[in-house]
Amino acid sequence: MREGTCGVKPDMSVNIAGVELKNPVMTASGTFGSGMEYSEFVDLNHLGAVVTKGVANKPWEGNPTPRVAEVYGGMLNAIGLQNPGIDVFIERDLAFLKQFDTKVIVNVCGHTEEEYLEVVERLADETVDMLEINVSCPNVKQGAIQFGQDPKCLTDITAKVKRIAKQPVIMKLTPNVTDIAEMARAAEAGGADAISLINTITGMKIDIEKRSFVLANKTGGLSGPAIKPVAVRMVWQAAQAVKIPIIGMGGIASAEDAVEFMLAGASAVAVGAMNFHDPCLTQKVVDGMEQYLLRHNIHTVRELTGAVQ
Amino acid sequence: MKKKTTMTVTDIRSLAEGVFSMKLRYPEGDLPEEVKPGQFAGLYPNDPSKLLPRPISICRWDPDTGELQFVFRVAGAGTASLAAQKPGDSVDMLGILGNGYDLEKLSGKRVLLLGGGIGIPPMVELAAALAGRPGTGVTAVMGYRNSDLFLTQELERYGNLLIATEDGSVGTKGNVLDAVREASVRADAVCACGPMPMLRAVKKFAREQGIPAYISLEERMACGVGACLGCVTKTVKTDSHSHVRNARICTEGPVFDAEEVEI
Ligand SMILES: Cc1cc2nc3c(=O)[nH]c(=O)nc-3n(C[C@H](O)[C@H](O)[C@H](O)COP(=O)(O)OP(=O)(O)OC[C@H]3O[C@@H](n4cnc5c(N)ncnc54)[C@H](O)[C@@H]3O)c2cc1C
Ligand SMILES: Cc1cc2nc3c(=O)[nH]c(=O)nc-3n(C[C@H](O)[C@H](O)[C@H](O)COP(=O)(O)O)c2cc1C
Ligand code: FES
Numbered sequence: 001m002r003e004g005t006c007g008v009k010p011d012m013s014v015n016i017a018g019v020e021l022k023n024p025v026m027t028a029s030g031t032f033g034s035g036m037e038y039s040e041f042v043d044l045n046h047l048g049a050v051v052t053k054g055v056a057n058k059p060w061e062g063n064p065t066p067r068v069a070e071v072y073g074g075m076l077n078a079i080g081l082q083n084p085g086i087d088v089f090i091e092r093d094l095a096f097l098k099q100f101d102t103k104v105i106v107n108v109c110g111h112t113e114e115e116y117l118e119v120v121e122r123l124a125d126e127t128v129d130m131l132e133i134n135v136s137c138p139n140v141k142q143g144a145i146q147f148g149q150d151p152k153c154l155t156d157i158t159a160k161v162k163r164i165a166k167q168p169v170i171m172k173l174t175p176n177v178t179d180i181a182e183m184a185r186a187a188e189a190g191g192a193d194a195i196s197l198i199n200t201i202t203g204m205k206i207d208i209e210k211r212s213f214v215l216a217n218k219t220g221g222l223s224g225p226a227i228k229p230v231a232v233r234m235v236w237q238a239a240q241a242v243k244i245p246i247i248g249m250g251g252i253a254s255a256e257d258a259v260e261f262m263l264a265g266a267s268a269v270a271v272g273a274m275n276f277h278d279p280c281l282t283q284k285v286v287d288g289m290e291q292y293l294l295r296h297n298i299h300t301v302r303e304l305t306g307a308v309q
Numbered sequence: 310m311k312k313k314t315t316m317t318v319t320d321i322r323s324l325a326e327g328v329f330s331m332k333l334r335y336p337e338g339d340l341p342e343e344v345k346p347g348q349f350a351g352l353y354p355n356d357p358s359k360l361l362p363r364p365i366s367i368c369r370w371d372p373d374t375g376e377l378q379f380v381f382r383v384a385g386a387g388t389a390s391l392a393a394q395k396p397g398d399s400v401d402m403l404g405i406l407g408n409g410y411d412l413e414k415l416s417g418k419r420v421l422l423l424g425g426g427i428g429i430p431p432m433v434e435l436a437a438a439l440a441g442r443p444g445t446g447v448t449a450v451m452g453y454r455n456s457d458l459f460l461t462q463e464l465e466r467y468g469n470l471l472i473a474t475e476d477g478s479v480g481t482k483g484n485v486l487d488a489v490r491e492a493s494v495r496a497d498a499v500c501a502c503g504p505m506p507m508l509r510a511v512k513k514f515a516r517e518q519g520i521p522a523y524i525s526l527e528e529r530m531a532c533g534v535g536a537c538l539g540c541v542t543k544t545v546k547t548d549s550h551s552h553v554r555n556a557r558i559c560t561e562g563p564v565f566d567a568e569e570v571e572i
Contacts (some may be wrong), residue, residue, distance in 0.1 A: 030537070030538075031532075031536065031537060032536055033535065033536035033537075037532070037534045037535045037536040037560075038534070038536060040310060040311050040312075040534075041311070041312065041313075053538070059551075059552045059553045060553065061553045061554070061555065062538065062541070062553070062555065065528055065529065065539075065540070065541060065542075066528070066529040067529065067538070067539045067540075067541070068361075068529050068530070068531040068537065068539035068540075069529065070359060070360065070361045070387075072358050073358050073360070074360065075360060075361060075531060077531065077537070077539065079537065079538050079539060082538045082541070082551060082553065082555060084550075084551055084552035084553070085552060088552050224360055225360075273360065273531070274360065275532070275536070276360060276361055276362075276531045276532045276533070276537065277353070277360040277361070277362075278313060279311075279312075279313055279403070279532075279534065280313065
């Protein structure tokens with residue numbers, strides 16, 4: 001194995017919309033709670049950022065159970081964005097995250113434009129580094145999906161969020177569209193500081209013995225290694241279409257997967273469902289990416305972004 | 310402290326048709342601080358296409374040998390792959406998970422343990438823990454499909470054991486509550502684990518008797534540690550974590566006071 005310049009530690013820091021992350025590894029929203037549960041397994045200080053579970057203006061009950069199902073190489077979920085609401089979130093979850101030397105990205109959800117904007121406004125004076133706007137959850141019926149599936153709506157909601165947000169805004173894109181490049185451009189046109197992709201791909205599982213749907217919600221979002229090739233392709237297409245930074249995710253199970261997303265055009269990556277397989281995975285991805293850079297004699301992780309030939 | 314540990318299979322055997330006992334040993338010096346009856350672990354199938362840990366209750370814990378015993382039914386591909394392990398093989402385990410039974414609330418009481426089918430295994434560790442407490446009486450009433458019994462010797466060691474079978478081949482014909490009524494068992498508290506219809510009947514029974522029932526619930530899980538919100542159950546009051554009427558079975562449970570959940 002070839003070492004980097006005399007084994008000098010490579011520079012792992014990245015800059016997303018003016019926010020300096022110590023490394024490009026984040027947690028994917030909804031797979032890491034607010035960090036509390038996984039802080040028993042990983043030192044949150046070692047992560048580039050913690051992205052929290054989606055939070056709305058009021059508590060949401062979420063969907064009936066079963067909410068999760070395993071499928072080959074992945075899983076389906078239809079949690080339905082259960083969350084305790086912004087008040088409890090600020091008081092408990094943000095207070096918890098403040099103790100750590102990592103960036104905090106709050107994922108925001110809502111049924112209506114007003115609900116999104118209320119959360120964004122409430123977060124304006126909080127110690128939050130970035131906002132990630134989930135306009136792409138496939139499991140919520142009352143409309144959120146339209147924002148993410150119609151380019152005009154997407155530009156519009158992005159612009160409205162940007163007008164009141166005090167933090168840089170990441171728009172999280174759904175893969176459940178025909179042309180991801182068009183959606184990436186729509187977010188950029190609305191003034192998004194960054195985009196993240198992909199959210200889950202709508203799927204379904206049927207129990208053939210009972211002849212019934214496995215999930216109470218019937219459909220659910222597919223995540224895990226099974227979606228990685230789709231996600232890598234979409235990150236690459238989005239990267240061709242926009243100049244704003246991209247946070248890549250979808251099935252990351254190793255540092256090698258993370259590198260693949262960076263090469264496709266991502267400036268940072270997020271680890272999602274595979275946290276359930278290995279609760280220490282985020283840390284392993286950070287360490288493994290550093291090893292990769294050393295092995296290939298690359299001085300900064302930023303050089304990987306879009307470096308596929 | 311929860312963690313993912315590579316355990317060593319020390320024993321694996323079939324106890325009944327499709328029911329296996331597996332003992333897993335912790336690596337030297339890596340034992341958990343505490344293991345409570347009613348807690349569970351997530352066992353990872355040795356199959357890369359399967360990502361999620363299988364929640365399986367702790368049937369026995371021996372801190373001297375560092376071994377956990379699990380007893381499980383082969384229900385699908387994941388449990389089938391676990392059943393195919395051999396002594397010396399490695400099994401990755403996420404543990405120790407869940408709240409377990411509150412022994413303080415049961416101490417000094419006449420405790421009725423009800424287990425149905427694959428809800429029986431956690432009752433063994435509970436019976437053992439209660440039997441060691443002064444003034445605490447244990448009556449275990451276990452329900453099986455037929456005469457293909459398992460874990461009866463272990464349960465007899467810690468208290469009085471009654472059996473119900475669906476086909477009537479052993480003990481009372483019917484379910485565990487039929488056996489309880491037939492023997493007029495008197496108790497100050499009930500602990501139960503089994504299928505949902507049984508748990509609903511137990512809740513009703515305990516209400517009639519005016520005694521508390523602590524029931525162990527099951528739900529599909531992903532993370533097993535409280536992060537994904539996959540495994541919730543409806544609660545009567547707003548849950549302090551979720552701030553809606555949902556408690557996480559993997560974290561606030563799997564053991565709940567029957568009066569606190571809507572089942
Ligand atoms: C807290 C708890 C304790 C349990 N203790 C035991 C035990 O001691 N012995 C035992 O035999 N079984 C126990 N179960 C049930 C056991 O988890 C399932 O039988 C097992 O996960 C099935 O996995 P599989 O891959 O064989 O089946 P598959 O049907 O192929 O599994 C597919 C997916 O569904 C999940 N799943 C399937 N059935 C269940 C179920 N009943 N409950 C939860 N998840 C399920 C699996 O974990 C997996 O993610 C327990 C469940 C819970 C929630
Ligand atoms: C259980 C679960 C809950 C999720 N909740 C959210 C959420 O609240 N907001 C959101 O934007 N994405 C949510 N996601 C999507 C993930 O953040 C991620 O985009 C997707 O799962 C793809 O990455 P993965 O394959 O690594 O999991 C959730 C995913 C899972 C598996
Ligand atoms: S399984 Fe994830 S919260 Fe219980």
